[in-house]
Amino acid sequence: MKRFFNKKSGKTPALPSEVLLVRVDERTKKLARRLEPGEVAVIDHADLDRVAAESLVAKEPAAVLNAAKSTTGRYPNLGPSILLEAGIPLIDDLGPDIMTLHEGQAITIKDDSVYLDDQLIAQGTRQTEETNELAMQEARDGMSTQIEAFAANTMEYLARERDLLLNSVGIPDVKTKFAGRHMLVVVRGYHYREDLNLLRAYIRDYRPVLVGVDGGADAILEAGFKPDMIVGDMDSVSDRALTCGAEIVVHAYRDGRAPGIDRVERVGVEHVVFPATGTSEDAAMLLGDAKGASLIVTLGTHTTLVEFLDKGRSGMASTFFTRLVVGPKLVDAKGVSRIYRTRISSFQLFMLSAAGLLALFVALAMTPAGYAFLQILAVYFTDFIDLIRSWVGLAPSAPVS
Secondary structure, three states, rough: OOOOOOOOOOOOOOOOOOEEEEEEOOOOOHHHHOOOOOOOOOOOOOOOHHHHHHHHHHHOOEEEEEEOOOOOOOOOOOHHHHHHHOOOOEEEEEHHHHHHOOOOEEEEEOOOEEEEEEEEEOOOOOOOOOHHHHHHHHHHOOOOHHOOOOOOHHHHHHHHHHHHHHOOOOOOOOOOOOOOOOOOOEEOOOOHHHHHHHOHHHHHOOOOOEEEEOOOHHHHHHOOOOOOOEEEEEEEEHHHHHOOOOEEEEEEEOOOOOOOOHHHHHHOOEEEEEEEOOOOHHHHHHHHHOOOOOEEEEEEEOOHHHHHHOOOOOEEEHHHHHHHHOHEEEEEHHHHHHHOOOOOHEEEEEEEEHHHHHHHHHHHOOHHHHHHHHHHHHHHHHHHHHHHHHHHOOOOOOOOO
């Protein structure tokens, strides 16, 4: 199929004129798995976030059609600008009618309208660099409201989860051993591939407990490692990861509801349930801290207010308090990659010394003087062996020729 992906040209991305096939899903990350280059992504994603946009860009779609507003003004989300910079046309606020399209149907796009067999299906707003910048400015002006809401959520979260945060009440029993070991929490977030690649030497030398948060488990497998544990609601992790032998911890709501239970039972893997308010990455860190991990390294997690809001959950206060609780042990992957230097093991030193001695003996054996010296050493060595053998009552060894 023809590829429509173009790098930023400084102009509004051009709409394709061909009839195109659509992929439809309300969940952007699920759609991205099926999307093929040159197809049209049809989503329903208000405040399109950075991770979702990057997953779409990686699949090189011809265009992205959003039933919702890609930027509602709640906060300055980065998704629309990422699509536009990649040269991918974006039409949003198309309304629920666009979601009535079926997977694999052929459509045409004209200006800000979508047609199926010359019939108008939906009409929205074509995003440009100018309209996106205006929306970003309005969203930045309204950030004070989000900060106030964040503070209110923080107090509510503390009231609900005080026992869990302060006394580890509700932490499940797990088989994985954390005590005294480093723990690496992998979330499929910002720059996770690059950061994971930078930590290869650290993982090889320290052998930390590898914990994948949902799709983070697949990121660990893709990097050539095997996760020790998978924590999450299991909505974005593959069956391959679920059956790789890692311990499964299903993150549930505080009232006990766990949407991921059906998934793991269908796959047929053992699991434990961890009811907790907040995000799965927070649950993973609290679990490792309670079980005695000596250091918690986070990769792809969320650290700023915009990143919290980008995640799309009002309960991001959990991340704030979780970092207060595990703070003394917490290190970001970028920090580890900058200060870590590969350790040389005793075995590596031994092998290096042995190789050096072998090279020395070979060099001596290649010269007459060296060869004579080695013969003398052989005689002395044989005499020493005979002395030892005489002490234990054995016959002397054969003479060296």
